Amino acid sequence: MDSDPITEVAKASGKIADAVKVPDEVKNEVLLPAATSIGGRLGRFFKRNQVNQRASEIVEEQFLEQLSKEASLYFNNHPSATLDEAKERLIYKQIDDSTYSIDNDDMRTLFAKLIAHTADKNTNTDISPHYSQVLSNLSPSTAQLLLSMSKNSYTPMLETADPREIFIQLDRLPSSIQNTNGAIDQLASLGLIELDTLHVTERATLLEAFIAKVNQLNQNQYRLGEITFTEFGNSFINSIK
Numbered sequence: 086m087d088s089d090p091i092t093e094v095a096k097a098s099g100k101i102a103d104a105v106k107v108p109d110e111v112k113n114e115v116l117l118p119a120a121t122s123i124g125g126r127l128g129r130f131f132k133r134n135q136v137n138q139r140a141s142e143i144v145e146e147q148f149l150e151q152l153s154k155e156a157s158l159y160f161n162n163h164p165s166a167t168l169d170e171a172k173e174r175l176i177y178k179q180i181d182d183s184t185y186s187i188d189n190d191d192m193r194t195l196f197a198k199l200i201a202h203t204a205d206k207n208t209n210t211d212i213s214p215h216y217s218q219v220l221s222n223l224s225p226s227t228a229q230l231l232l233s234m235s236k237n238s239y240t241p242m243l244e245t246a247d248p249r250e251i252f253i254q255l256d257r258l259p260s261s262i263q264n265t266n267g268a269i270d271q272l273a274s275l276g277l278i279e280l281d282t283l284h285v286t287e288r289a290t291l292l293e294a295f296i297a298k299v300n301q302l303n304q305n306q307y308r309l310g311e312i313t314f315t316e317f318g319n320s321f322i323n324s325i326k
Contacts, residue, residue: 127168127204128157130176148187152180155197160204169206175214176203182217189225195325196220202324211320219275219321227268231277235322239311241283242269243295246306252298253312259294269312277318283309 130153160166179200186192199216202208223231233255234240243252243262251269255261272278283292292309299307314322 127160127201128153130173130180130200130204148193149180152183152187152193152197152200155194156200156204159198159201163201163205163207165207166201166204167206168204169209172203172209172212175212176200178214179203179217182221185221186223186225191225192220192223192228195228198325208324212324216321216324219277220325222271222275227271230265230268231272231322232325234278234312235314235319239313241295242280242310242312243298244308244310245299245302245304247304252295254294259297262294262298272318276315277321278312279315280310280312283311 160168179196183193183196187196196217199212199220203212203216220228234253237255241254243254244250245252251265252262253265253269255263269278269280273280295309
């Protein structure tokens with residue numbers, strides 16, 4: 086049976102857990118006996134690549150180790166996962182791109198899931214170098230907003246004119262209306278979402294809360310719209326779930 090890098094990481098897990106805020110499910114997995122051989126082989130990317138000189142200066146070793154453990158964990162969670170050796174260089178790029186936000190727990194988890202999907206022949210068909218580049222451009226709050234919107238078939242939107250602001254409603258409750266502070270424009274520019282006119286006749290029940298919001302802002306000029314995911318946006322979301 087191949088030696089498993091996760092086993093070596095587990096020996097130092099106590100020290101790493103003190104230095105990094107580790108999710109309980111990941112911490113427990115590290116303390117268990119060695120994962121399957123194929124999951125361990127995924128971990129070798131992190132050992133052999135050494136990222137690159139620039140990334141090594143940015144990323145503290147414990148964060149890179151944690152990314153390795155999380156990616157291996159998510160890979161092992163797919164019973165039929167098959168390691169795709171041909172994606173080696175793409176995984177190296179994803180590790181490199183992760184260095185800009187690897188110290189954030191949520192972003193590290195998203196990169197770990199992207200790497201796990203990329204390493205698996207069953208889930209990497211559409212994943213290109215662009216995916217990790219897009220993820221590296223998202224702040225943790227914008228990434229979480231994107232994930233929240235992905236739960237809906239569409240997201241109602243209200244755009245004011247002066248000053249220009251975009252509000253969205255994540256669910257039926259008026260309390261879910263929030264100012265996106267430029268995040269919608271960024272997500273649209275990355276090709277993840279598209280903005281369209283709200284289908285008033287079909288979704289009229291959503292208008293009352295938005296109009297009340299406009300009155301609260303004393304806005305005379307506004308438009309109601311809806312946000313949907315592009316084909317690329319849906320594929321991107323699937324790669325980080």
